[in-house]
Amino acid sequence: MYFDSLSAALSMDGHGPYVWSAYAICLVVVALILLAPRRRRRNILRRLSAEQKRQQHGQISGNEGK
């Protein structure tokens, strides 16, 4: 490791706040673009599966919608 201690790695001779904040923002954005499509796909599947269950239920009890 280049730095002697954790505090040296955090301060980076005064450049620490710039470097660490840049990496933090990057991490947040990368996490967002990775998690958003996963959430969207799961929501679609959940919605479709609920729709189908509703339809099946409607057919069994004989009061189908349209």
Next chain:
Amino acid sequence: MWSFFHKLGSPPWLYRIAGTILRWLLPVTIVALCVGVTWGLLYTAPDFRQGNSYRIIYIHVPAAAVALAGYYVMAIAGAVSLIWKMKMADVAMKSCAPIGAALTFIALVTGSIWGKPTWGTWWVWDARITSMLILLFLYLGVVALYEAYDNKEAAGKACAVLTLVGMVNIPIIYKSVDWWYSLHQPASIKMTGDTTIDPSMLYPLLLMIASFYALFTCCLLMNMRAEILEREARTGWVKKLALGYRS
């Protein structure tokens, strides 16, 4: 060969193959990103002139490079969907836009943070920075244009045209540091001629660039999977898939 192109146009096949690729590519990408970030942040020596602030290079350059490469992908997909009316190309084009916007945003913000200790300012209206800002607006424009139309076919056409017209911005971004006097430093890694960066800094940078390409691919495939499901919601194969889905 032709059967491959035929399969590419098939939503269930594309959905399945994207899932298979993601199953190994996604973990590899995340591990590579973690290794690259740790290497760049903690295991490299500081730059002799810029000090430690240069460490931002390990996210700034990969994000900017892949933001540009992503625009090519979006433009090619847009051209294919315009010319051959291929539905899956339209899906690919739409899926590129938010990822490209996110990467351009990362490049701009990290560049701005890097500029403060290095140039003494957060922002300058410099050719490279301004053309990157236009790239961000082009990506956001495609996202917004899709939402603006009710007719998705017309939306796809309009977005493809916008994407292709926006291609003029790409050579401007590449050449901006050579054409105009600029605060932004010229490229250190060159395809031809000598690379002006020390190998101890070059290897983690190359790893990060490769990781960001992989990240773009992962996000693109994930977005496409979600988009395919939504567009094919009324078809038999999606209904079957949803039936087997346990939340």
